[in-house]
Amino acid sequence: MIKIQVNGLSHELSQDLASMPLLWVLRDKLELKGTKFGCGKGLCGACTVHFNGTPARACQIPLSAAADARIRTIEGLSENGDHPLQKAWIEEDVPQCGYCQSGQLMSAAALLASGSPVNDTSIRAAMSGNICRCGTYGRISRAIKRAAAEGGQA
Amino acid sequence: MKTRHLKNVQPGRRRFLKQSALLSAGLAVGFHWVPGVSAADDREAPSAFTPNAWVRVLPDGTVKLVVHKHDSGTGTRTALAACVAEELEVDPMAVEVITPENPFFEAYIHPLWHVFSTGGSTSVSLEYDRLRQAGATARELLVAAAAKRWGLAPAECRAIDGRVFERAGDRSAHYGELAEAAARLPAPESVTLKALSEFRYIGKLRRKRNALEKVTGRLRYSIDLEQPGMLVAVIQRAPVIGARVEGLDAGAALAVPGVRRVIRVPARPDVLGGNREGVAVLADDYWSAQQGRSALQVRWSSSPFAEFDSESLPARFGAALEDPAAPLVRTLQAGDADSAWPAAAKLLEADYGMPYKVQNPLEPICISAELVDGRLHFRGGVQVPSFAREAALTVCGLDADRVVIEELISGGSFGAREAKYWLMEVAYLAQQVATPVKLMNSREDEMRALFGHAATLHRLKGALDSDGRLSALRLRALSPASGEQWEPGYDERADHMDYSTTEAISAWDFAYRAPNLDLGWVRHETGVPTGWYRSVSFIPNVFAVESFMDELALAAGRDPLAFRLAHMQERPRHVRVLMKAAALAGWHSPLPEGTALGLATNQGYGSFVAVVARLSRNEGVIRVERLSCVIDCGLAVAPGGVEEQVYGGLMWGLGHALFDRLDIRGGEVVQSNFHDYRVARMSDMPDIEIRILEGDRDKPSGVGELTSPPVAPAIANAIQRLTGQRLRSTPFELTLPG
Structure with missing residues (x-):
């Protein structure tokens, strides 16, 4: 059995799934559909989760490499959608189609949690791995600054 | 439009x-x-x-x-x-x-x-x-x-x-x-x-x-849909257009745990926009289906398309434009351009080219279908319900009243969900199995699906009189027909116009006036399927016209803004967005050393737009610093939504200028994922300034596809003013800051 901890809950998964990417384990075995599939090659950021506290592309991590890891997904970002970033995202009306936003939020949350100063440079560095085809980058940047200004870390 | x-x-x-x-x-x-x-x-x-x-x-x-x-x-x-x-x-x-x-x-x-x-x-x-x-x-x-x-x-x-x-x-x-x-x-x-x-x-x-x-990640998209007994299908489609399955060994694929069926999906070239031949792998989940797919042994037949190289298209298109037998549809005629050339003080000629492009919505195409009691249920992001009916009829022989759609929001479309191949494929699979089927594209499938934006070539010739005014303009827009998927009989219309291919260059929407105008569309079919793509033919038509207007202005020694305004008649809303964008961007103000502005405009869907690009040059590195955009869309019903459509369009236009390019070599798509087909990321974005004018407040007009077309020519026009170099094919070769 392979043990992983997702959003604070422990799961035991069959060794047969060792080579399955974490993305598909989350989506298809644990029914956590908030983490999205966009490219399967770690290029678009739609599947970004926190892996032992750092942002990572779940499509690039075989389950075997996630053994005993602590994983946080969009479902674990807050209980009721009230993480400072989620509130700022709604305030700035960021999502268009919304499909990339789970990944965007997880990347942004890692930036805030890192304690690094939040400015245009750090936002670009943290967020440029996340593709948005609708074009929400301007509002994402504003929302991150808003959440940071309101003291959001969590 | x-x-x-x-x-x-x-x-x-x-x-x-x-x-x-x-x-x-x-x-x-x-x-x-x-x-x-x-x-x-x-x-x-x-x-x-x-x-x-x-x-x-x-x-x-x-x-x-x-x-x-x-x-x-x-x-x-x-x-x-x-x-x-x-x-x-x-x-x-x-x-x-x-x-x-x-x-x-x-x-x-x-x-x-x-x-x-x-x-x-x-x-x-x-x-x-x-x-x-x-x-x-x-x-x-x-x-x-x-x-x-x-x-x-x-x-x-x-x-x-x-x-x-x-x-x-x-x-x-x-x-x-x-x-x-x-x-x-x-x-x-x-x-x-x-x-x-x-x-x-x-x-x-x-x-x-x-x-x-x-x-919160709670919204359910097509890809998130689960049903009891549902199988996930992926399809290995013919790598070369027109190739058929000659041999199939599914043994290794079927041995992959979780794989349930391997089904050959026949091509439907008889249907406009119909699917290519493919081999589907159906499994309990996507990962297993993909493992099965990579274990497939398929022998594909040869196809005449194996000779096709998109690299040769500019030469091929150029030759087609010289061919007097090429089918020409005149879109705007005034005076007699041919008789005006000899009297010209200056003559200019230029070709502008654009490559194939892919829509790439971030949620790859995904659709579920199930045949229940003689009814075909589609579940997912169905943008064109009429295509679901067509798929049911042509694939399963089911009449319109046998089609049920349970619609979900999509993770982007940009035209990709206006294709029908995937609806036909899933209808076929639903007919073959007794369970619900969810068909999923990988990103690689999305890149190789075709039904994207057509490659084009535009050839322009302009004459300036001794006062620096445009006396004659000829334009030949070479492109395949785009309306065909929608209306097979359009060519029998009296004007032979394909309105989706002649946007911005027809009598009712061409922005400029001169004594002699000869604009036309040259239809050229390569056989590569193309489809709907955000902003459709405005993109190449506006790129060519707005680039050439700057080249003419330069040759005439006129300011590009003044030159445009001098050739507009009775277009007050159009003039206003140009003036406002120029003011917003500081068109007449002195610029720092190593900086230049470029201007372009567009109209369509009842709306008007002007874009000014500000570029800088620093030790050989050219950077798009800012895009200033002014639109008039009449009444903005949801102003927040209008603003984001404008921003998204500008981002798409930046993509046309700098990134979008799909190559076909030996009949196969070269690019496969976001590493070799780049799209705009946050780090690519310049400063964006948007102004939405309070126009005619009685009526809203369209915005979703308005703002991308002028971006590439605005950037090209700024590059010329910055470097003296005129770039006439996209994407532009610029060294971008890394």
Whole structure:
């Protein structure tokens, strides 16, 4: 059995799934559909989760490499959608189609949690791995600054 | 604008009433009226006006608004709901918004294209009036029901926030209490719409619906759909167009744990936009299906397309333009350009090229289907319900009344969900298995699906007179037809125009005037399937015209803005966006060393746009620093939504200028994922300045596809002013900051 901890809950998964990417384990075995599939090659950021506290592309991590890891997904970002970033995202009306936003939020949350100063440079560095085809980058940047200004870390 | 024409649908009146009844089935009390007829009445009635298509009021006071347009992130669910809600006097952000129970209800037919479809930046502009009328009709019936109950005249009552109030007294009732009585009243023949000054939501909305579900990951997209017994299908499609399966060994694929079936999916070249040949692997989940797919042993037949190289297209296109037998459709004629060339003070000629491009919505194409009791159920982001019907008919032989759609929001479309190959494939698979099937594209599949944007070549020739004015202009736009998928018979029209290919270069929408104009489209089919792509033919047409206008201005020694204005006639809104964009960007102000501005403009969908690009050069590195954009879209129903469509369009335009390029070599698509097909990331974005003018406030016009086309020429024009070099093919070779 392979043990992983997702959003604070422990799961035991069959060794047969060792080579399955974490993305598909989350989506298809644990029914956590908030983490999205966009490219399967770690290029678009739609599947970004926190892996032992750092942002990572779940499509690039075989389950075997996630053994005993602590994983946080969009479902674990807050209980009721009230993480400072989620509130700022709604305030700035960021999502268009919304499909990339789970990944965007997880990347942004890692930036805030890192304690690094939040400015245009750090936002670009943290967020440029996340593709948005609708074009929400301007509002994402504003929302991150808003959440940071309101003291959001969590 | 995409102007698709299919044969008109003239519904029988009887059929309308039957559909009305079907529509209201399952609701405790639903409104279903036609003018002059009460809901309980089952007589013949005209079908021209059907408010019941958009409003549901339940006895408990629940108000549901139906939005019949697909939302792929464009905000139609918010903007269209607001049009109904404004007149119904309910808060569009607070009431329930649902997709149609029956997406084939006749009121939902696209008024221009006569099919069930969403697209062409038409959803708000074409539905604005009738959605408000639907809301107003419901409101007046509820007011009439309250008035009757209280023994008052309707004028003595008013509706607000989901209740009807007695104007001079204390009595009030919520809509639910009045719904049943209202449903029995005859619908008014005409209704009074609110004045602009009375609007509480239209023109004021800054937020969209579903934001909480989107930021919590709870919103369900096609890809998230699960059903008992569902199999996930992936398809290995013919790598070369036209190739067929010659040999298939599925043994290793079927041995992969979780893989259940391997099914050959036959090509349907007989259907315009039909699918290529493929081999589908069906498994318990996507990962297993992909493992099975990589274990497939398929031998593909040879195809004449194996010789095809997109690299050779510019030469091939150039030769086709020289061919006197090439099919030419004249789109704008004035004077006699040929006779004007000898008298010219200066002559200019230039070619502009654009490559194939892919839409790449971030949610790859995904659709579920299931055949149940002779009905084909599609579940997912179906942007063109008429294509679901066509798939059911051509693949399964099922008539239109055998098609059911359960619609979900999509993770982007940009034209990708206006293709039909995937609907045909999933219909075929649903017919082959007894379970629900979810067909999923990988990103690589998406890159290689084709049905993207056509490669094009534009050849222009211009004559300047001794005063530096344009005396003659010739344009030949070489492109395949795009309208064909929609209207096989368009070529028999008297003008032979494919309106979706000749955007911005036809008599009614070309921006500029000169004594001698000779504009035309040269149809050239390569056999590479192409499809709808955000902004369609505006992209290459505007790139060529707006680049050439700058080249002419330079040759004439004129300021590019002044040169454009001098050649516009009776276009006050167009002139205004140009002037405002120039002012916004500091067009006439001195610039720092190593900086230049470039300007371009576009019109379409009833709207106008001008873009100024500011570029800088630093030790050989050219950078797009800023895009300043001004639009006039008439009334912005949801200003927040308009602004983001404008931003998104500018980002797409930046992509055309710097990244978008799909190559085909040996008949196969070269690129496979976002590492070799780049799209704009946050780090690529310049500063963006957007101004939405308060234009003609009586009518909204389209914005979704307005703003991308002028970006590439604005950048090219700035590059010329910065470096002296004219770039005429996209994407531009620039060294970008890493």
